[in-house]
């Protein structure tokens with residue numbers, strides 16, 4: 795199943811710099827592993843914002859929740875999920 799996701803990151807300005815660096819490093823490792831597995835085919839920065847739009851390809855809502863709640867930045871993000879269905883006018887290929 796495909797899901798369109800918007801993630802807005804809201805890190806506290808007074809977050810300890812070492813903790814911030816560790817969080818960002820773990821976020822990168824976590825998302826890049828999912829990208830290598832083909833589960834996170836699109837990850838785009840929204841220009842001018844500390845936010846991204848993504849498309850993930852996961853088995854079901856339970857895997858989606860597991861992936862999102864496992865993000866190291868999960869406690870610091872607002873996340874909006876839009877499930878995607880096939881458009882009837884889409885040509886194959």
Ligand SMILES: O=C(O)CC1=CCC(=O)O1
Pocket residue numbers: 801803821822825826844845846867
């Ligand atoms: O948009 C961000 O910086 C947060 C994020 C989600 C996955 C990732 O690698 O970074």
